[in-house]
Amino acid sequence: MRAEALTWSAENCTIGRAMEVLGEKWTVVVLREVFVGIRRFDDMRVRTQIPRQVLTNRLATLVEHGLLRREPYQEPGARVREEYRLTQKGLDLYPVLVALRDWGDRYLADPDGPPMITTHRDCGEVVHVELRCEAGHELVVREVIPRPGPGIRPLTTPQDRHDHELTVAKQRRS
Amino acid sequence: MRAEALTWSAENCTIGRAMEVLGEKWTVVVLREVFVGIRRFDDMRVRTQIPRQVLTNRLATLVEHGLLRREPYQEPGARVREEYRLTQKGLDLYPVLVALRDWGDRYLADPDGPPMITTHRDCGEVVHVELRCEAGHELVVREVIPRPGPGIRPLTTPQDRHDHELTVAKQRRS
DNA sequence: AGTCTAAGTCTGCTTGACAGACTCAGCAAG
DNA sequence: CTTGCTGAGTCTGTCAAGCAGACTTAGACT
Numbered sequence: 047m048r049a050e051a052l053t054w055s056a057e058n059c060t061i062g063r064a065m066e067v068l069g070e071k072w073t074v075v076v077l078r079e080v081f082v083g084i085r086r087f088d089d090m091r092v093r094t095q096i097p098r099q100v101l102t103n104r105l106a107t108l109v110e111h112g113l114l115r116r117e118p119y120q121e122p123g124a125r126v127r128e129e130y131r132l133t134q135k136g137l138d139l140y141p142v143l144v145a146l147r148d149w150g151d152r153y154l155a156d157p158d159g160p161p162m163i164t165t166h167r168d169c170g171e172v173v174h175v176e177l178r179c180e181a182g183h184e185l186v187v188r189e190v191i192p193r194p195g196p197g198i199r200p201l202t203t204p205q206d207r208h209d210h211e212l213t214v215a216k217q218r219r220s
Numbered sequence: 221m222r223a224e225a226l227t228w229s230a231e232n233c234t235i236g237r238a239m240e241v242l243g244e245k246w247t248v249v250v251l252r253e254v255f256v257g258i259r260r261f262d263d264m265r266v267r268t269q270i271p272r273q274v275l276t277n278r279l280a281t282l283v284e285h286g287l288l289r290r291e292p293y294q295e296p297g298a299r300v301r302e303e304y305r306l307t308q309k310g311l312d313l314y315p316v317l318v319a320l321r322d323w324g325d326r327y328l329a330d331p332d333g334p335p336m337i338t339t340h341r342d343c344g345e346v347v348h349v350e351l352r353c354e355a356g357h358e359l360v361v362r363e364v365i366p367r368p369g370p371g372i373r374p375l376t377t378p379q380d381r382h383d384h385e386l387t388v389a390k391q392r393r394s
Numbered sequence: 395a396g397t398c399t400a401a402g403t404c405t406g407c408t409t410g411a412c413a414g415a416c417t418c419a420g421c422a423a424g
Numbered sequence: 425c426t427t428g429c430t431g432a433g434t435c436t437g438t439c440a441a442g443c444a445g446a447c448t449t450a451g452a453c454t
Contacts, residue, residue, distance in 0.1 A: 056267045060324025060334050061252045061317060067328075068320075071243055071442075078235045082366055087401050093230045093375065097443050102402065125451040127400060139323055140361045141349050143235060145316040146242075150234025153309055154241075159370035160234050166353035167363045175315050175349045179340035187314045189341045192256055196333035201267065245411075261432050271412050276433065299420045301431065 055199040067111050068142075072096050076104045077136065078143060080114065082162070085129040105130055113139065145175045229373040241285050242316075246270050250278045251310065252317060254288065256336070259303040279304055287313065319349045 056062060068074055072094070079090045091101055108114040113136035116128040144164065151160045164173040177185050230236060242248055246268070253264045265275055282288040287310035290302040318338065325334045338347040351359050 054335065056249075056253070056335075058330055058335050059252065060328050061320050062249055062268075063328040064320045064324035065248050069243070069245055069248065074239050074243065075230075075236050078233065079230070088399090091401095094236075098402070099404090099444095100442060103441090121400095123452065124399075135327055137361050138326065140364075141351055142316065142319040142323060144351060145319045145349060146235050146238045149313055149316060150238035152312065154237040155234050156232055156371050161228065161230075161232050161369050161372045162366050163369040164364050164366050166355065166357055166359055167365050168359075169353060169355045169357060171353035171355040171357075173351055173353045173359065173364050175319060176352050177315055177318060177347055178350050179343060179345035179347045181340065181343045181345040183340055183343060183345075185340055185342075185347065187311050190314075190338050190347050191341050192336050192338050195335050195337040197330050198335045262430090265432095272433070273413095273435090274411060277410095297421065298430080 053201055054194065055201045058197055058199060067107075067113070068139075070104065070107075072100055073104050073108065074143070074146070076101070076108065077113070077139060080130060080132055080136070081140065081143060085131060086127075087130075108136075112136075141175050144173065148174050227375055228368065229375045232371055232373060241281075241287070242313075244278065244281075246274055246278050247282065248317070248320070250275070250282065251287070251313060254304060254306055254310070255314065255317060259305060260301075261304075282310075286310075315349050318347065322348050 068077075075094055075096070076090065079094060084090050084093060087101065087105070090096065091098060094101075096104070105114065109116060109130070112133055114130045115133050117131050118126050119129050120126045147160070147162075147164075165171060166173055177187075177190070179185060242251075249268055249270070250264065253268060258264050258267060261275065261279070264270065265272060268275075270278070279288065283290060283304070286307055288304045289307050291305050292300050293303050294300045321334070321336075321338075339345060340347055351361075351364070353359060
């Protein structure tokens with residue numbers, strides 16, 4: 047495994063790319079808020095204590111990346127304002143949030159338990175994420191093996207190219 | 221939904237807590253590396269281009285939070301060094317990584333596809349995460365309803381308490 | 395004309411990311 | 425037995441990001 051993994055590049059890994067979108071502080075917390083139905087700036091700000099400036103930035107980049115969209119709304123007797131709603135791309139992140147919550151509930155919850163649970167609308171049972179293969183087998187980490195996908199690339203980083211030059215120069219000298 | 225969500229506190233939400241552990245830049249990328257079998261400082265550094273200082277910090281806090289542990293190893297003809305391995309707590313994050321990869325593969329992959337896929341050891345089929353309730357029904361976001369859990373708390377933030385004081389003072393004046 | 399409110403900007407301070415140079419421990423070749 | 429090599433760091437200085445607190449703005453209402 048070690049030798050193999052060292053031969054391909056991590057630069058086009060989709061986890062890395064996903065984290066470029068989601069990896070800034072507070073981004074996932076903002077999404078959680080929208081998923082529980084909080085759509086307005088001040089509601090989020092009061093509940094999460096995120097600094098205004100940061101919340102402004104996060105909402106803007108989430109809109110920019112197409113996870114949220116701004117939608118006008120009007121409370122009676124107030125002017126038109128914008129609220130934030132999930133796009134399909136945003137909605138499709140739900141399994142990530144549930145996976146995070148499953149893990150958090152197991153390792154980080156208070157003794158009295160988690161503040162929220164999610165249930166199936168139709169049967170009322172608690173909802174989790176599961177690892178499953180396309181043949182329908184449920185499985186655990188140990189049963190998963192990583193394989194190169196169609197987009198695999200050889201490992202060449204700037205560092206590599208630099209090292210390579212050094213090696214070549216050294217061989218030329220000797 | 222809106223009115224309801226505004227009455228309880230997000231302060232003990234386990235997603236928020238999980239993001240305190242995972243939400244710093246590069247943390248999840250480091251975990252991905254360990255999951256694909258990269259266990260050593262310089263291997264990670266070369267593959268990911270994370271600055272040394274930052275990588276040192278991330279590894280240290282991951283060890284501190286109990287997701288990784290340091291394990292001594294010795295290459296023949298070299299001194300003893302430490303490598304980083306997943307603990308159970310770390311391994312249990314796998315569904316989060318797979319959920320991120322599923323989403324990233326759908327929305328962020330290059331045209332030639334993702335560089336890695338995961339397959340089931342026993343049947344060879346591709347592995348994904350699924351939302352499922354404990355009765356075994358597979359489901360989508362729209363079929364999930366959030367409910368208060370045992371650890372639910374009323375919404376009282378510093379801001380609230382401040383606002384409350386103001387309101388009380390105002391009523392007293394009038 | 396003055397007040398209220400949601401959703402911001404603006405300012406200044408502190409923390410974190412980052413690049414590039416330096417360190418350190420032990421093995422090994424000369 | 426000094427010199428060099430290697431993996432895994434530490435040190436230093438710069439620049440971006442997070443943050444708190446005050447200010448701004450557009451429209452509705454009194």
